[in-house]
Amino acid sequence: MAIKKSLVILDETPTPDKQPRDMPDSRLTETYIIEGMDCGSCALTLEKHLQSNPAVKKVSVNFSTGKMAIEHGSSAEEIIQEVSKAGFRAAVESNERTAERKKDKSAFHAVVGSGTLLALGIIGSYAGSVSANLITVLYGLAIAIGGYKPARSAYYAIKSRSLDMNVLMSAAVIGAAIIGEMLEGATVVWLFALGNMLQSASIERTRNSIRSLLQLTPPVAQVKIGNERIEKAVRDVAVGDIIVVNPGDSIPLDGKVSSGDSSVNQAPITGESIPVDKQVGDTVFAGSINEHGMLEITVTKRAMDTALAKIIHLVEEAQAKKAPTEAIVDKFARMYTPIVFVLAVLVMLMPPLFGLGLWSEWFYKGLELLVIACPCALVISTPIAIVSAIGNAARTGVLIKGGVYLEIAGKLSAIAFDKTGTLTEGKPSVVKVIAPRISESELLSIASTLEQFSTHPIAKAVVQYAEQHEYATLQARGHRNITGKGVTAEIEGRQYFAGNMKLVELFNTPLGEYEHLIALLQQEGHSIVIIGSQNEIVGILAIADTVREASVKALSELQNAGVKEAIMLTGDHEGTANHIASLTGISRYYADLLPENKVEAIKQLQSHGHKVAMVGDGINDAPALAAADLGIAMGGAGSDTAMETADIVLMADHLEKLPYMVKLSRKTLGIIKQNIWFSILIKAAALVLIFPNVLTLWIAIISDTGAALIVILNSMRLLRFKG
Template sequence: MTMNAIQSRYRVDGMDCASCASKIDTAVRRVPGVSDVSVSVTAGTMTVHHDATIDLAAMARKVTGLGYPVSPLGQNDPSPPARAACCGPDHDHHGHGHGDHEGHDHAKPAVADTIGLHGHDHGPTDGSWWKSRKGKLTIACGAALLAAYGIGHLVPSIASVLFIAAMLVGLIPIARRAIMAAMAGTPFSIEMLMTIAAVGAVFINAGEEAAAVVFLFLVGELLEGVAAGKARASIQALTALVPKTALLEENGQTREVAADSLSIGDIILVRTGDRIPADGTIVSGEGAIDESPVTGESTPVNKGVDATVFAGTINTVSVLRIRVTAAAADNTIARVVKLVEEAQESKAPTERFIDRFSRYYTPGVVVVAALVAIVPPLLLGGIWSEWIYKGLAILLIGCPCALVISTPAAIAASLSSGARRGLLLKGGAVLENIGRVTAVALDKTGTLTVGKPNVTDIIAFDRSERDVLVYAAALETGSSHPLATAILAKAAEKKLAVPPATDARALGGKGVTATVNGAETFLGSPKSADERVPLSGEQMARITALNDDGKTVSVLLIGGVLAGAIAMRDEPRADALAGLKALTDAGIRTVMLTGDNTRTATAIGKQLGIEVRAELMPQDKQRIVGELKAEGLVVAKVGDGINDAPALAAADVGIAMGGGTDVALETADAAVLHGRVADVAAMIDLSKRTMANIRQNITIALGLKAVFLVTTIIGVTGLWPAILADTGATVLVTINALRLLRPVATS
C-alpha cells in the first residue's frame, strides 16, 4: 500500500460467510487503482485502499453485480441507514462514492446494523422472513414446485417441462450470481456448483430432483439466515440500551434533549425506572443501579455521590442528578460497539487456515466429482447416467458453506457475548490466543486494588474515634489530596457534622495545621507528630503494625495532646480474591507487578495470595514479562496505566482494565470494561469455550460431508440428501455457534 493511498469504506449488504468475502475481495483487487482491500463479513464493511485513478462507481457496480449492494460510509455517517427491502443486486445502491474518501476509518457502522446474515440470496432478512427477498424467492420456488407436482400428476406428458420451469424460478438468480462471480475471478463459487448440479440433473432426465434440490437449497439458506439473525438481535439489543432522549438541567430548569447531543460536564436528571442516557458521575441522589444489561450482574449496585454510572443501566430507586463524563460517541456502549467492530476485522489463525484450505478444497471437490462421473463409465463399464448422477451429488456435498462459516460464526458470537459482559477482545486472533494463557501478570493500583485510598482504621488515644475523624476531616476540608479525600469520604459516609477550620496551613512534607473548635490541631506523619509530642512505645508499636499491613498512618494532635490516628490503604477490589482464585484453579500462575513499595505490595499480596514483584519501573515490568515468556509461559499482562503500556505490548496478550488510560486501552489486545479481576478468568474461559465450539463446527461440517460422500458413491443417497447434507450442516454449525451467545453466570 502506497503512502499516498486514499482509503474508502463501504457498507456491504448480504455477506454471509467467508466465501462471500473472498468473492468480493477477488473482484475488487482486479479493479485498476486498488492497492489493498479488507472485507469484514461480520461487520458488513469493506475498506479499499486506492489511488486517485480509480473509478469508484465502476467498482461499486461490480460488487453490486455479485449480489452484494454497497453504499459508501462517509466520515459523518457513523450509523448507516437500515436495510431497505428494495436493496437487491439489481438496484444501484452503491452511490458514486466520490465524496469523503479519507478518514473513513473513523466512521464505523453500528454493529447491530452490520452483522451479516448467512444466505446466498444476499438480500436482507430483517423483520419477517417471508417479507425478505430471500423469503419471497423461496416461496415462489416452492409454489412452482407444488404446481409442477399437481399439474404433472394430472397431465404426465408435460411433467418434465413443468419441473424444469419450477427449477428455473430458483436457479436463474443463482446462475446469474455464479456467472458474475466467475467473471470477477471466482469460478468455483457455491452458486456455480449448484448451477452445474441442477443443469446436469436435467440432462440426465432428473428434472424433478433438480427442482427439488434448488428449492431445498433456498430453504436451507433461509434457515441459515434466520438462525444467524439471533446474533444480530443480540448486538441490536446492546445498541438499543441507551435511551434516545435525556433530561438536561440548565439554570434550574429541566428540558428534554437528544441523548447524543449531551456534552461533557452537562447535568442530567434521571428519574426512577429510567435508563441512564450517558456515562457520568452522580452529583446528588443515592440508590440502586441495575447494571445487568451492561455488566451481567443480577443484583443492583448501590451508588451515591461521586460514584460512576454507565450509559444503558437502569436507575431503580430514586431521582439522580448526574454529571456527564463522556460524549455519546465515547460512552460505555459506544466503546463496546467500536471495539467489537474492530475485532471483527481481525481474523483468527484458525479462520485464516480455513480460508486457505477452502480455496483448494472447492476445486478439489470439482475434480473428485468429475472423476466419479467419468472414470467408472469410461474404464469400468459403468452406466453413464448413474455415475454422472453420483458426480453431481458429490458437487452438492462439497459446497463449502458449513466449513467456511464454522469459525467466523463462532468468533462473531463469542465477541458479541463477551461485549455484552464488558469483555472486549480486539479480534479473532486475540480471542484464540488468550485461551492458551498459562501466566497472568497484574498491576496492583487500579487493577487488583480500587486505585484510591480508603480509611481502614481509626485509632483513639485521647479522644473518641468520632472526634478523631471529625477533627481530621475539618483539617482536610477543601483539599484534593488522595488521603484527604479518603478522610472526607469516611466522614460523609458516617454523616458527621464537620466544624469549620481557621488559620489552616500546609506544612510541606509534614502535615497540615489549623484551629478547630478553638484548639490548635495538627494532622501529619508519625515522625512529624513525634517531633511535636513524643509517642509512647505502645503507640509506635500499633502504628508500625499498621505500616506492616501496607497502610499509611496519619497522627492527629489536638491542643498539643496526642488524640488519635487514622490508617488508610488502597484496598483490594471486592472481587480480586475470587478472581485470582478462579485463575489459579484453572492452573494459571499469577504474579503482581507494581511500582509501589515492597512493604505495601507484600501486605496486599499476602491478603490476596499472589506472588509479588514490587518497586518496579515500567521497563522492569516489561523485562519480567519477557522472563516469564522465556520460561515457556504464555503471558497475559493486566494493567490500567501509562506505566503498564510497555509490558502490555510485550505480553502475548495485553489486557487493559476498564478505568484505564487511553494509552493502556490502545496498547492492549483486550479490555475488561468493568474492571473486575474475575473477568480476566471469564475472558480466558470464553476463549476456551469458543475454540471447543470451532472444533465441534469443523467436525460437523467435514464429518457430514465424509458420511454422505461414501453413501453417495455406494448408491445409498442421491441429490436430495446431498443438498440437505450441505445446508443442514450449515444450519447446525450456525446454531451451535449461537450457543456462545447464551448468558454465563458471572461472579
C-alpha cells in the same frame, strides 16, 4: 440519511502506472451492508467482481459481519448497482438510527414457489392421469424458480474465476437434468434454497448482536436553554449543552451531572448489574438508564465520540479481523475445493473410459462430488463463533478487539495484575483505629480537626473516615504543617500532633507499649498516623489501600476457570505486597518493581511456558501490557487511552467481568473445535458414501447446507453465554 465518508488523497503527481488521466484525484472510503451472501465464498466472489471495476481501488468483504469496506472513485449508487449485478444487495452503512429497510422476501418466495411445484410434480407422478411431460415441466419450473438466484451468483462467480457453492450446485443440477434426473435436480434446488434461507436468517441474527447497541440511545435529547426545554436530534447536540433526562429514560450522550442525583443503570456499557449512584460532578454514559431522579447533564462528547459509539466501532472492527484458526481453515478450504472439483471431473471421465461402468452412473457420482466440494460449514465454523462471542462480550461490558485476542484469552495459564487501582481501590483508607485510653469518636475528632486543612492523601483519608462516621471536628487554633512529618494544632488548650515517627521524635513523646504495635502494622504494609501530645500517645490510625471485594471474588473464579497462576506486580515494598497477596489469594507477587522490572517479570513467566495476560490501567502499565501475550485494561468506559491501547478492555473499573471473559474465550475455542471436526467428518462421510451408491444428490445437499446450519446454530449458543 447521513453517510459516513472519509476522503483519501492520492499522490499529487499522478503517473500512468498509478491511475488513468480521467480518474478522479480523490476516492471515498465507505462501508456497506451486504445482504444475500449465503456462504463464505460469496464474499470472495463479490470482492473479485468489484476489483475488476477500474473505479475501485481497494475492497474487502467480510462474510461474518455482512459488511464491505471499499475505496472507490464513483458514486454510492454505482457501487450498489455493481453489487446487485453480482447477485447481492448493498446499502451504505450509517451510524445513525434510520427507518428499517423493507425486508427482502425473494428467498422466501423462491422456497415456497419451488417447493409447491416440486410437491405438485411428486403428487402427479403417483397419479396415473398426469402426463410425464407435465411432471417434467413442473420439475423444470421448480428448478428455474428456486435456482435463479444461485445460477445468477454462479455466473458472476465464474466471471470472477472463483468456485463457490453456487457454481458447484448449479453444475450439479444442470448435470442431473442432462441425465434425466429432474426430480433429483428439483429436490436439490429446493433444499439448497431452503438451507440458504435458514442460514441467512440465523447469520443475520448473529450480525445484529452488536447493531442492537445502536438502539440503546434515544434519537432525540431534551436540551435546556434558559428555563425552556427544546427537543433536538442527538447528532445536533453540542459539547457544553445541558440536557435533561427524566426518570426511566435512556441517557442520550456522555456528560457530567450538573444538577440532581439519581441511580443509573450502566449495564449496557460496563456490564455492572447494580445501578450506580450519581450526583453532581459524576460522569454518565450514553446508553445507560436513569432510574430515579431527574438529571441535568452537561454534555462532554458529541454523539459520534461517546463511549458507546466507540464500543460499537471497535467491536465491528474486531469482528472483521480474522482469527488465526480462521486463516488456517480458509487456506485449507482454498485447496480443498479445486482438488475435489478436479476429482469430480476425473470420476465422471476416467472409470467409463476404462470400461469400469456406465457413463451415467459415474457422471452421477461426479455430480455428488461437486455438491460436497464446497466446504461451507468448515469455512464459517470459526468466524460465526468469533462474531457471536465478541458481540456477547460487548453487550456484557467487555471489549475484545479481535478473534486473535479471543483465542489467546482462551489459552491463558497465568494472569499478572498491577496492584494499585486494579486489585485495590487505589486510594488510602482508614482500616484500623487503636485508642485504648479514649473512645474512637474522641480520637477521630482530634485527628480530623488536625488533618482538615491538609491536602495530603493520608490526611484526606482520615477526614473522610471521620465524616463517614459523623465524628465532629473540634475548635482549634495555630494549625501548622510540618513538611514530611505531619501537622500540629492547639485543641481545647492542649497541643496535639498527627503524623509519622519523625514527628513523634520531634515532640520527644515516649512510644511506650505502642512501639511494638507500630512496627507490626508497618510490617503488614500499613501507613501509620500517630496522634498524641508532648506527654503521651493518644491513639494510632492504620491507613492502607483497601482491597476491592470484586478482586477477591474474581481471583477465586479465575482459579476455578483453570488459570494456574495469579501474579501481582507492584512498586510497593515487600510488607504491603505480602499483605495484599494474603487478602486476595494471589499465588505469587513481585514487589519494589520499576516499570521495566514488570516487563522482566512478564518475560520470566513466558519463559516457563505460560500464556500470560497483564491487567492494568492501560497507561502506567503500558510496557508490561505490550510485553504480555494479552493486554487487559480496566475502566475503559472512562478512559479513551485504555480503549485504544489494550487488546481487551473491561469497561467497568473493576475485575468482576474478567472470569466471564476467560470462560467465554474457552467456550468459544471449544465450539470452534466442535464446528471444525463436525464439518470435516460430515464431508468425509459424504465422500466415503458416494462409491457404495448410498449417497444421492439430495442427501449430499442436505449434508452440506444442513451441516452449515448446525454449525451456525452451535455458534449462536455463544450469544446466550452467561459465564
